[in-house]
Amino acid sequence: MFFPDRIKSIEPNDKVLEIGPGATPFSRSDVFLELKYETEEERIAQSGHVGILETDKQVVYYDGGKFPFKDNEFDYVICSHVLEHVDDVDVFLSEIQRIANKGYLEFPTIYYDYIYNFPEHKMFLLENDGVINWMTKEESGLNKFSPVHKFFYRTCELKYYDAINDFKNYFFQGFEWFDKIKSRHVNKIESLTYHMDAVKLQEKKTKEISVEKMYPYISFKKFLKYKLKKFF
Structure with missing residues (x-):
């Protein structure tokens, strides 16, 4: 979960369900819902390769489909980095709304x-x-384009996280919902992207790099001579 500070509407007596917590559950969750997997390796992969949940709290396992809970059994449902894994978003969201009337959703963007x-x-x-x-x-x-993605996937495995940290607010969305979650199956990529007016990126401040480091294979004297000739 990238934005835990956005969870603000859990009351002291609320019964909280967290769906697919992986190995890093939210501290206020009371019950966990996990999908049954055939192997431990698959469970770890589905949870983002961060390990297995260890908890003394109740963990409920299910086979998918309808959640094994009564209508309105919970006051708040946390569903972080799960929605991108499901087979039908509309069906899954309808189940979340069946068992609670408020919660928190977080997921990666395209x-x-x-x-x-x-x-x-x-x-x-x-x-x-x-x-x-x-x-x-x-x-x-x-x-x-999977052959191209393999390179970037490998960089993530090796913990090159700078891009993720720099663009966290665009790579992920997280928000609370109340009463109703609206969803829509779309067929255009444009429906999954930000309008450029909504992108508020600032120029990144970086440390000055010496010419020698920036151009290690260019003679500094030749480079300086070129600059002097060009501007004077």
Whole structure:
């Protein structure tokens, strides 16, 4: 979870369910819902390769489909980095709304998966004007570029996280919802991207790099001579 500070509406007596917590559950969660997997390796992969959940709290396992809970059994549901793994976003969200009337959703956007293309992720998602737009990765045709993605996927495995940290607010969305979650299956990539007016990036401040380091294979004297000739 990248934005835990956005969870603000849990009351002291609220019963909180967290869906797919992986190995890093939210501290206020009371019950966990986990999908049954055939192997431990698959469970670790589906949770982002961060390990296995260790907890003394109740963990409920299910086979998918309808959640094994009564209507309105919970006051708040946390669903962080799960929605991109499901087979049908609309069906999954309807189950969340059946068991609670408020909660928190967090998921990666197409910008994140366009670069890394995690094989466990099935969906592209973007919330816009109160509606979660979604498209299956298969529909997008992105997998044609899997040989390219393997390079970036490997950089992530090796913990090259600078790009993720720099663009966190665009690579991921996280927000609370109340009463109703609107979602829509779309067929255009444009429905999954930010309008450029909404992108508020600032020029990144970097340390000055010496000419020798920037151009290690160019003679500094020749470079200086070129600059002097060009401007004087």
